[in-house]
Amino acid sequence: MNLQNLSIKRKLTLMAMLTSSLALLLSSAGFLIYDLVSFRKLLSKDLTTQAEIVAYNSAAAMAFKDDASAKVTLSALTAKDDIVAAVLYTTDGRVFARYFRANNPAAALPDHLQEKGYRFAGNYIEVFSDVTLSGERLGTLFLQSDMQRWNARARQYAGILGIFVLISGGFAWFVSSKLQTLVSGPILHLEQTMRAVSVDRNYGVRAVKSSADEIGRLIDGFNTMLSEIQHRDKAVQRANEDLKTRTKELEREIIHRKRTQEELLRAKHAAEDASRAKSAFLANMSHELRTPLNAIIGYSEMLEEEMRDSGEAENIRDLQRIQAAGKHLLSLINDVLDLSKIEAGKMGINLETFDLQPIVEEIVTTLRPASEKNSNRVIVNLADDLGSMHADVTKVRQILFNLLSNACKFTDHGTITLDVVRQTRDKDWITFRVSDTGIGMTPEQQFKLFQDFAQADSSIVRKYGGTGLGLAISSRFAQMMQGYIRVESKLGEGSTFTVELPATVTAVTADVTPPPAPAPVRQERAETTAEVLEMNPNADTILVIDDDAAVRDLMTRFLGKLGFHAVAAENGEAGLRLARELRPRIITLDVVMPGLNGWDVLAELKNNPELASIPVIMVTIIDNEALGLDRGASNYLVKPIDRDRLALALDKYRTRPVELGAASN
Amino acid sequence: MRRLRLKLALAATFLICGLQARAQNFDAAGSSEYLVKAGFIYNFAKLVEWPAASFTSSGQPIVIGVLGSDSFATTLERVVEGKKIELRPFSVKRLKSLKDPKDCACQMLFIAAAESTHAEEIIQLLRGASVLTIAETPGFSKQGGIINFVLEDSKVRFEVNVDAAKHAGLNISSRLLSLAKIVQTNMTVR
Numbered sequence: 001m002n003l004q005n006l007s008i009k010r011k012l013t014l015m016a017m018l019t020s021s022l023a024l025l026l027s028s029a030g031f032l033i034y035d036l037v038s039f040r041k042l043l044s045k046d047l048t049t050q051a052e053i054v055a056y057n058s059a060a061a062m063a064f065k066d067d068a069s070a071k072v073t074l075s076a077l078t079a080k081d082d083i084v085a086a087v088l089y090t091t092d093g094r095v096f097a098r099y100f101r102a103n104n105p106a107a108a109l110p111d112h113l114q115e116k117g118y119r120f121a122g123n124y125i126e127v128f129s130d131v132t133l134s135g136e137r138l139g140t141l142f143l144q145s146d147m148q149r150w151n152a153r154a155r156q157y158a159g160i161l162g163i164f165v166l167i168s169g170g171f172a173w174f175v176s177s178k179l180q181t182l183v184s185g186p187i188l189h190l191e192q193t194m195r196a197v198s199v200d201r202n203y204g205v206r207a208v209k210s211s212a213d214e215i216g217r218l219i220d221g222f223n224t225m226l227s228e229i230q231h232r233d234k235a236v237q238r239a240n241e242d243l244k245t246r247t248k249e250l251e252r253e254i255i256h257r258k259r260t261q262e263e264l265l266r267a268k269h270a271a272e273d274a275s276r277a278k279s280a281f282l283a284n285m286s287h288e289l290r291t292p293l294n295a296i297i298g299y300s301e302m303l304e305e306e307m308r309d310s311g312e313a314e315n316i317r318d319l320q321r322i323q324a325a326g327k328h329l330l331s332l333i334n335d336v337l338d339l340s341k342i343e344a345g346k347m348g349i350n351l352e353t354f355d356l357q358p359i360v361e362e363i364v365t366t367l368r369p370a371s372e373k374n375s376n377r378v379i380v381n382l383a384d385d386l387g388s389m390h391a392d393v394t395k396v397r398q399i400l401f402n403l404l405s406n407a408c409k410f411t412d413h414g415t416i417t418l419d420v421v422r423q424t425r426d427k428d429w430i431t432f433r434v435s436d437t438g439i440g441m442t443p444e445q446q447f448k449l450f451q452d453f454a455q456a457d458s459s460i461v462r463k464y465g466g467t468g469l470g471l472a473i474s475s476r477f478a479q480m481m482q483g484y485i486r487v488e489s490k491l492g493e494g495s496t497f498t499v500e501l502p503a504t505v506t507a508v509t510a511d512v513t514p515p516p517a518p519a520p521v522r523q524e525r526a527e528t529t530a531e532v533l534e535m536n537p538n539a540d541t542i543l544v545i546d547d548d549a550a551v552r553d554l555m556t557r558f559l560g561k562l563g564f565h566a567v568a569a570e571n572g573e574a575g576l577r578l579a580r581e582l583r584p585r586i587i588t589l590d591v592v593m594p595g596l597n598g599w600d601v602l603a604e605l606k607n608n609p610e611l612a613s614i615p616v617i618m619v620t621i622i623d624n625e626a627l628g629l630d631r632g633a634s635n636y637l638v639k640p641i642d643r644d645r646l647a648l649a650l651d652k653y654r655t656r657p658v659e660l661g662a663a664s665n
Numbered sequence: 666m667r668r669l670r671l672k673l674a675l676a677a678t679f680l681i682c683g684l685q686a687r688a689q690n691f692d693a694a695g696s697s698e699y700l701v702k703a704g705f706i707y708n709f710a711k712l713v714e715w716p717a718a719s720f721t722s723s724g725q726p727i728v729i730g731v732l733g734s735d736s737f738a739t740t741l742e743r744v745v746e747g748k749k750i751e752l753r754p755f756s757v758k759r760l761k762s763l764k765d766p767k768d769c770a771c772q773m774l775f776i777a778a779a780e781s782t783h784a785e786e787i788i789q790l791l792r793g794a795s796v797l798t799i800a801e802t803p804g805f806s807k808q809g810g811i812i813n814f815v816l817e818d819s820k821v822r823f824e825v826n827v828d829a830a831k832h833a834g835l836n837i838s839s840r841l842l843s844l845a846k847i848v849q850t851n852m853t854v855r
Contacts, residue, residue, distance in 0.1 A: 060840035063708040065701070065820075069844050134711040134750055 016176030572596025
């Protein structure tokens, strides 16, 4: 049994009982020892007295030498149980008379007489006493007593003590088990309360204080602690509820926001749809607008030439005005189309490596008439180490063209400077800087400069023309090629536009427009007509596939002038048939056609081993050069047809005059 | 009769033990028997109280009168010489005869066997006097004597007449009485 693990109740009871029992035992033992010691003294005194009496009574007998009487006197000691032996000695040491207790006749007698007095010898008390008569010593009495009285008393007392200790121990147990509740009661109560608190998690219960002692203070402390815990518990609960409410509010908020988000998303989709619709509309409109414009420009050019040939000079100026107006309108439409393509994300970039110098010179040459119009001087500074560039050449050309033509437009009798340098920073950069000494811009105007449809001032549009889209488009193009355009300008002093483009543009995911859905297939086969407008057997044959009669007409006439033998087909099927029959030198191909569209025809051509080698120049409203080139087109021209560029493109494939001559011979 | 028996016994002893033993027996005063008797007389003094009138001062000696045996008187003198009882020394007085109580002037009186014929006479003479009378005559106590020596198995014993002691105004200790043979005064003899 481990004392430590006993309950407090038992411990207290045991403590009180053991303490009291021990105290009682000790005091009783002390008393017992004291009693036994004094009893021993008493015994010895008793014996001494006894001896004195016997000696007194024996004195006369000794005096009168009456040993018989002395024996009688001694035998009176029979009444004393504890006296073992009594001997009377004469003064000279002889035994005068003696007595032995009946059951102990062989008691050990002392060897010699000793001084009067008592002494303890083993289990016996021995007393020597003088026998005197009227002061005269007659002899010595020896008395020997055993300790049986003492032993009996010791046993008896020990027994009594034992019983007493047992009884008082029991009593102490009883009393302490009653009294211990004074201490253990509150503690047990506290313990029960604690258990109740920890089991039920009920912090509302309180221990009852029943005393003002340490336990009372303990209970006070416990209660205070409970109150604190209860308080905190409530605070935590409140916080939890608060949190729940807030969480609910947040959930509501989130739901609300999600709803809003969905609405926004729907609105966005709607807006995007609308934007796409707008872009599609614009693209369609541009296409629709360009088709008649082709005819206007083409026929006015032709008319001008014919009039020039026939000498009717008076109408030439009017025709030139028609041409100029048509071309302006065309550039507006092109810009709108470009921007709508960019906005619709359908503007891809077509990367190729090209030498910078020829491109720059070509643009400058193209712009010469515009610069001369305002009597501007154009200075071109090309760095020696320009080398080549890997970028979308068309877009680089368009950016430079735009910036230079703007400079020419807003400068009168001034100087326009183009600097082109190669710089190496994190990588190689090509910097085009176009400076003019023109009208310049205010900071507000500069700020609006690159925004769509935001020309510096509407009055400027009226005065200088243009759509105001050129810079926005150029800026977008530069961004598409990981570059940028920045401007520095001072009103009245001029402007400087700087274009920074990486020397090597890395391809970003080219957003390639899938081929347009084929137009509804016409069930009746289109009547295929091959119009041979101008036959020149020696000339290279060019097959023109276009569903627009005006285009076919213009193309064949223009090609004829260039010295080609042009054959036209009004749809894809006819085109393919003619291609197989004629094996033309070059094929020009429109995309948007009823029945087989241009892409299908191109695929057919490229799949046919016999026809695959024939160069195909796409001439179309669809501005997707990348796709065209990717599918095997040799060149890509966007309508309306720029005669100069068409001539340039055709020139590459023209049979050499020497060869022609050899062939004709 | 006792006396006769003693003498017969003594004669027998004499016959057996030879001349020296006989000489001792007849020289009574110096024999061991008389030495014992002298010691007894001394011890009697210890155990008997006399009335205050017997002594005039505290240092007054106890006078022992010896009638009829000067040799015993000498033996007695030797025994009690230098001894004191409560400051009182002893004095032995040799008496030839006793006709007047005033002749005695003693506290104890030993009447030797030679004077036994006068014993009754002396008892009468000393009636009322505080004298402890001691004799060695058979029947002495019965006649009114206070202490009488007797021989029992050759041991000296004694008889005490308590009444006589009372008449004499003497107080005899019970311790002495416990050793003695108590005897009443025989009226018929008287």
